Amino acid sequence: MQWLIFAFLSAVFAAITAILAKIGVKDVNSNLATAIRTIVILLFAWGIVFAQGTYKDLSSIPKPTLIFLILSGITTGLSWLFYFRALQLGEASKVVPIDKLSLVLTIILAFFILQEKITLKVLLGAVLMTAGSIIIAFTK
Numbered sequence: 001m002q003w004l005i006f007a008f009l010s011a012v013f014a015a016i017t018a019i020l021a022k023i024g025v026k027d028v029n030s031n032l033a034t035a036i037r038t039i040v041i042l043l044f045a046w047g048i049v050f051a052q053g054t055y056k057d058l059s060s061i062p063k064p065t066l067i068f069l070i071l072s073g074i075t076t077g078l079s080w081l082f083y084f085r086a087l088q089l090g091e092a093s094k095v096v097p098i099d100k101l102s103l104v105l106t107i108i109l110a111f112f113i114l115q116e117k118i119t120l121k122v123l124l125g126a127v128l129m130t131a132g133s134i135i136i137a138f139t140k
Contacts, residue, residue: 030085037084095137
């Protein structure tokens with residue numbers, strides 16, 4: 001259950017991130033804002049890697065794993081570019097619920113690509129998340 005604590009902390013910091021990003025992207029090009037954010041994350045992440053000494057493991061990462069991590073980085077970058085532009089153009093309270101439809105899309109992709117099972121409860125939850133996101137995003 002330790003994963004649950006980390007997942008909840010992720011959600012808390014993602015919520016704070018959305019508010020800070022909305023404020024920060026107000027007077028700057030959204031791509032430049034994303035680049036600034038990315039540099040901070042880069043320095044932060046590598047700082048942790050060097051502090052823990054895990055940089056020594058870099059050469060032992062299998063090539064397929066490295067390829068998937070690189071592809072994940074590319075898709076993360078694209079997600080952030082679109083997210084910051086959406087925040088710049090829309091209200092955070094409407095943009096974020098649509099962005100969080102990634103939860104539903106992840107369930108679908110995990111089913112097809114990772115062969116994870118979708119139970120009736122998971123399906124119901126995904127339907128409710130989709131409905132909730134749409135209701136919130138399109139409420140005036």
